[in-house]
């Protein structure tokens with residue numbers, strides 16, 4: 001007979017607590033915090049990806065209410081992700097330096113789940129896949145998401161089923177490419193905002209999501225500036241200068257463009 005399920009056996013607590021392995025001598029006190037924060041991020045990335053996949057299915061099924069509810073959950077997680085940076089900011093530059101060299105070339109830049117999230121939200125990149133061996137978990141997951149439709153594509157297909165005249169080329173576009181602004185789509189979205197409370201709510205949740213990701217990028221670069229200044233990153237980029245180039249470009253440009261015309 002199988003032993004009774006316990007809190008620990010269900011959650012694999014023993015294995016979980018084995019996974020934080022500082023590399024510094026001592027080890028340095030703050031390295032545990034650094035590891036825990038990153039691992040927690042990865043778990044939340046996993047959950048967000050799981051929820052994005054669900055939103056796409058719900059939109060496909062025409063279930064606007066539950067799609068919105070799930071988007072709300074994603075946004076709530078995103079708020080936690082942004083708030084977590086406060087914890088890391090309690091680590092001073094010197095405390096970080098005490099173990100930084102032990103990271104060698106490791107960097108959040110190599111988080112495949114972050115890239116998967118970008119892919120799912122429309123920011124696809126071939127070079128991001130090439131960084132991983134094709135047969136690895138990360139390589140396979142990225143390859144799959146690269147070819148999958150994005151959340152925006154799922155939303156446009158949903159609007160078409162809601163009888164909006166979404167331009168056909170947008171419904172059959174090559175989903176491996178960037179999401180380009182579309183004047184025709186903007187006209188439709190203006191109509192949604194003016195006349196369709198149910199679907200304008202979904203638009204607002206997508207704007208929340210877009211803004212939330214941008215907020216994370218902004219807070220991350222500020223944290224980087226206060227922790228390592230203008231030093232280059234362990235991942236090999238110029239550091240804060242590189243990160244600043246990633247701020248401010250929206251995921252869903254049409255939803256931002258129409259604000260000036262409402």
Ligand code: HEM
Pocket residue numbers: 037038041042088096106107108109110111114220223224227228232233234235236237238239240242243246
């Ligand atoms: C002391 C804390 C941190 C520092 C100093 C830091 C520094 C950096 C730097 C310099 C980069 C640019 C790439 C490179 O050359 O390495 C970067 C990228 C990145 N970091 Fe951090 N980071 C910190 C914490 C975090 C945390 C907690 C996460 C959560 C997962 C994270 C996720 C990322 C991601 C996803 C990128 C890639 C961003 C992009 O390419 O758009 N970082 N980080």
